[in-house]
Amino acid sequence: MKKAPILKGYTLFxxxxxxxxxxxxxxxAFNDSKVVAFPLKGLTLNWFAEMAADQNLRTAAxxxxxxxxxxxxxxxxxxxxxxxxxxxxNFPGKAPIMGMxxxxxxxxEMIVAMALLVVLLSLGIQLSLFTVIVGQVLICTPFAVAILxxxxxSLDRSLEEAxxxxxxxxxxxxxxxxxxxVMPGIMASFLICFTISFDEFIIANFLGSGKPILSVxxxxxxxxxxxxxxxxxxxTVLVLFSIILLGFAEYMRRRGIAKAGGKDSGGLL
Amino acid sequence: MTTTDDRxxxxxxxxxxxxxxxxxxxxxxxxxxxxxxxxxxxxxxxCGKTTLLRTIAGFEDISSGxxxxxxxxxxxxxxxxxxxxxxxxxxxxxxxxxxxxxxGFGLRKDPRSKDEKAAAVAEALGMxxxxxxxxxxxxxxxxxxxxxxxxxxxxxLKPKVLLLDEPLSALDKKMREHMQVELIKLQRQVGIxxxxxxxxxxxxxxxxxxxAVMFDGEIAQLADPETLYRRPATKKVADFIxxxxxxxxxxxxxxGDKVEIEAKGLGRVALDIAQAPTPAGEDxxxxxxxxxxxxxxxxxxxxxxxxxxxxxxxxxxxxxxxxDVYLGxxxxxxxxxxxxxxxxxxxxxxxxxxxxxxxxxxxxxx
Ligand SMILES: Nc1ncnc2c1ncn2[C@@H]1O[C@H](COP(=O)(O)OP(=O)(O)O)[C@@H](O)[C@H]1O
Ligand SMILES: [Mg+2]
Numbered sequence: 001m002k003k004a005p006i007l008k009g010y011t012l013f014x015x016x017x018x019x020x021x022x023x024x025x026x027x028x029a030f031n032d033s034k035v036v037a038f039p040l041k042g043l044t045l046n047w048f049a050e051m052a053a054d055q056n057l058r059t060a061a062x063x064x065x066x067x068x069x070x071x072x073x074x075x076x077x078x079x080x081x082x083x084x085x086x087x088x089x090n091f092p093g094k095a096p097i098m099g100m101x102x103x104x105x106x107x108x109e110m111i112v113a114m115a116l117l118v119v120l121l122s123l124g125i126q127l128s129l130f131t132v133i134v135g136q137v138l139i140c141t142p143f144a145v146a147i148l149x150x151x152x153x154s155l156d157r158s159l160e161e162a163x164x165x166x167x168x169x170x171x172x173x174x175x176x177x178x179x180x181x182v183m184p185g186i187m188a189s190f191l192i193c194f195t196i197s198f199d200e201f202i203i204a205n206f207l208g209s210g211k212p213i214l215s216v217x218x219x220x221x222x223x224x225x226x227x228x229x230x231x232x233x234x235x236t237v238l239v240l241f242s243i244i245l246l247g248f249a250e251y252m253r254r255r256g257i258a259k260a261g262g263k264d265s266g267g268l269l
Numbered sequence: 270m271t272t273t274d275d276r277x278x279x280x281x282x283x284x285x286x287x288x289x290x291x292x293x294x295x296x297x298x299x300x301x302x303x304x305x306x307x308x309x310x311x312x313x314x315x316c317g318k319t320t321l322l323r324t325i326a327g328f329e330d331i332s333s334g335x336x337x338x339x340x341x342x343x344x345x346x347x348x349x350x351x352x353x354x355x356x357x358x359x360x361x362x363x364x365x366x367x368x369x370x371x372x373g374f375g376l377r378k379d380p381r382s383k384d385e386k387a388a389a390v391a392e393a394l395g396m397x398x399x400x401x402x403x404x405x406x407x408x409x410x411x412x413x414x415x416x417x418x419x420x421x422x423x424x425x426l427k428p429k430v431l432l433l434d435e436p437l438s439a440l441d442k443k444m445r446e447h448m449q450v451e452l453i454k455l456q457r458q459v460g461i462x463x464x465x466x467x468x469x470x471x472x473x474x475x476x477x478x479x480x481a482v483m484f485d486g487e488i489a490q491l492a493d494p495e496t497l498y499r500r501p502a503t504k505k506v507a508d509f510i511x512x513x514x515x516x517x518x519x520x521x522x523x524x525g526d527k528v529e530i531e532a533k534g535l536g537r538v539a540l541d542i543a544q545a546p547t548p549a550g551e552d553x554x555x556x557x558x559x560x561x562x563x564x565x566x567x568x569x570x571x572x573x574x575x576x577x578x579x580x581x582x583x584x585x586x587x588x589x590x591x592x593d594v595y596l597g598x599x600x601x602x603x604x605x606x607x608x609x610x611x612x613x614x615x616x617x618x619x620x621x622x623x624x625x626x627x628x629x630x631x632x633x634x635x
Contacts, residue, residue: 161328162361164349166375166426180365 022239029233036228047233054230056212063129064198064214071136072193078137079144079189080182086145087152098145105142112138113206120207127209135203140193147192151185152178184253191249195242276303278340279430279462280325285334287320287486294320296486298334302464302479304429307456309465309473312483313509318466319358321483322432325464327351339429354423355432358439360415362407362422368394369403371418375426393421396455413444420455430462437472449476470510474498482506498558502546504634507556514562514603515554516596520635528633530555534596534603535576538628545633553635561630562605564592564622566613571625578603580620590615594624 028036032044051057085091086098104112116135125131155178163173179186201215208216218234221227280302287295294317302308310318323329324336327348336343338352354375363371373390381389394400397417402410410418416436423431436452437445453476456463467473473480474494481491490502501507504515518532526542532555565571581602582593590607605624609615616622 156359156361158357158359158361159363161326161348162355162357162363162422163374164328164347165326165353165355166422167349167378169349177363 025232025235025239028229029236031229034226034229036232047229048237050230051233051237057217057234060212060214060217063212067129067132067136067204067213068194068197070133071140071197072190074133074137075140075144075193076148076186076189078141079148080186082141082145083148083152084178086149087155088157101145102142104138105146109139109202113203116203117206127207127211129208129211129213131207131209132204132211132213135207136197136200139200139203140196143192143196144189147189148182148185151182151188155181187249187252191245195245276305278302279304279306279338280464281335281337283335283337285321285324285336286332287317287324287329288332294486295324295331298486298488300481300488300491302430302462304339304462305460307453307463307465307476307478309467309477309480310483311467311470311473311480311509314468316483317486318468318483319434320486322355322434322464322466325351325430326353326355326432352429353432354426354428354430356416356419356423356434356436358434358436360419360436360439362410362415362418364408366407367403368399368405368407368410368418371407372403372421372425374422389425390421393425396424396458397421398451412439413448416440416448424455424459424461427459428461430464433463433465435466435468437467438469445472452476474510482509484509500543500546500632501556503549504551504554504556507632507634512559512604514557514559515634516557516601516603518553518555518633520553520633530633532631534578534599534601535574535626536597538574538631540628540631540633544629544631545635548635551635553633556632556634557603557626557630559591559604559606561627562594562603563625564605564607564616565625569625571623573625573627575623575625578622578624580616580618580622583615583618585615592616592622594622596624 027040029047030043030045031040032042032046033040082098082101086094113135116131116138120127120131159177159181160173163177164170168176199215201219204213205216205219218231221231278301282298282300285295285298286293298321310321312318320329324331325338325343327343327346343351363374366374369387369390372393373386376386376389379386390403391400394403397420399414399417399421402414402418407415407418416439419436433452437448440448449472452463452465465473465476474497477494479491479493480497481488482497483489484505490497490506492500492502497506497510501510501513507513508515516532516534518530521529521531521537523529528540528542528545529537530540530553531537535555538555563571565575576597578594578596580592581595582591584591584593588609590609591604592607593602593604595602603624607613
């Protein structure tokens with residue numbers, strides 16, 4: 001692979017394009033200047049202090065966490081049912097039903113958001129965090145189903161039969177055998193749905209009716225140049241948060257594989 | 270070979286049918302399995318052995334018919350309450366549990382104390398030769414060890430019937446032969462009815478008290494190993510079990526308990542009716558096992574009949590030599606086996622030979 005300077009250059013450029021902007025976040029978050037530009041002025045923690053003091057931001061973050069936690073829990077639970085049904089059972093209309101569950105994956109989110117808005121308004125339902133959760137569950141469930149289907153598929157059916165054979169009921173078999181063995185998949189589904197929900201903008205904006213939600217709030221704050229540095233500080237925190245979350249997910253996944261004695265075949269990290 | 274006829278019946282099949290959609294997987298299974306018997310289901314891949322085993326375990330519902338276990342109709346008895354336990358083909362060891370958690374899994378609802386259960390687990394592990402392996406992680410075991418864990422896990426519940434689905438097929442040859450002997454010993458020790466599924470006829474012959482040979486969802490013959498080998502009921506069974514030479518024949522007469530035939534290369538032979546199983550409406554052929562044919566050296570005399578021949582092929586096996594021989598100037602070729610004892614030279618291709626045989630070793634398929 002010596003004769004590929006172009007490929008090498010391309011790869012470098014690609015990585016720079018991908019991570020350069022993210023690397024600028026912490027740099028300017030610690031820069032002692034209201035203007036986001038080089039040359040750097042000096043080190044400061046002011047922007048973090050300003051961020052922490054922003055009452056609206058705290059509310060938005062709390063709302064976002066509530067939404068993300070609810071959405072990832074509900075989507076993952078729904079995903080468990082759907083994935084289990086699609087892997088283990090045959091029923092009439094299975095293919096179209098599964099297709100329809102997965103459809104929001106490719107449907108423009110804009111359309112989903114508009115359609116939901118129209119329906120909710122015509123039903124006279126007040127827009128709230130709850131309506132955002134409902135909308136995002138629709139978007140996240142296909143991801144949960146996709147991840148969990150592969151988890152359930154890799155589960156040897158004779159393990160369940162062995163448990164039945166040894167006197168357990170279907171319910172206790174699910175608890176003792178199935179659940180522990182698909183737990184890495186459940187964790188993965190939960191974390192992916194959490195991240196998708198956390199930075200989701202369209203539905204949060206359409207169905208949130210101006211309630212402070214982090215993604216919408218950040219977008220709004222960017223209109224005020226003075227607010228930008230503290231938003232960069234927030235971004236830095238979020239990047240750190242993502243790295244910790246991802247590291248935790250990967251740790252859980254590897255531990256799950258080691259426990260099950262399987263071979264590591266890729267993963268997030 | 271133990272006689273099993275006086276033992277009580279453990280399992281009875283009455284006209285059992287099983288459909289997968291349109292596919293007729295079991296086509297009228299009848300028969301009984303005795304208590305304490307080592308019973309094998311033998312047949313080529315896809316003939317329905319696993320399906321039949323799974324209907325006994327309760328993992329598959331039957332489409333019609335009756336399965337009785339220990340005198341009880343199993344129609345409304347779920348898998349988790351049947352008096353059977355299974356050793357799965359994949360062993361199905363729970364990967365997230367230790368060896369002792371696996372073995373003790375079936376005791377979860379047992380009212381005994383913790384210590385008593387631990388003792389039962391240790392005893393079961395000892396029985397399969399895994400003493401001291403209890404704390405190991407299940408995934409750190411070799412194939413043979415996994416199989417022993419699966420056995421211990423099933424036997425700890427003292428089932429009336431132990432079901433084994435090709436338990437040895439994943440092991441290498443040495444290990445397999447070793448485990449065959451171990452399984453036989455284990456079965457004698459615990460006295461539980463064993464039902465073994467296998468596609469390996471040698472394995473079935475070595476291990477079983479009785480064998481059901483299956484083809485296409487039907488039992489072609491149910492008999493003890495010796496009967497299966499010496500008196501196969503159909504040509505297909507004869508072909509599946511061991512090596513069998515088939516020689517075209519014509520039936521000359523049939524009277525009383527005698528059948529007289531003319532077999533190509535062998536000449537006229539009178540057979541007992543016991544050597545001619547139920548007619549299947551095929552062209553008549555006689556079957557002869559290779560070891561029932563003997564080459565005559567020098568001026569040896571045949572105890573019964575002899576036929577001339579020419580050696581066409583010599584296959585040397587060390588302890589044995591197989592010869593393919595054209596019989597009496599015909600195009601009928603038979604394979605025969607000779608033990609390589611001292612003073613008995615291996616003959617060359619093209620040698621003219623005399624072949625000794627016995628009419629009582631013939632089986633007529635028609
Ligand atoms: N769940 C199933 N659905 C449809 N066909 C099946 C199913 N299980 C087995 N079969 C079919 O039934 C036949 C017998 O299978 P099986 O009992 O597994 O054979 P064996 O164990 O003798 O190799 C095969 O042709 C197989 O394809
Ligand atoms: Mg099978």
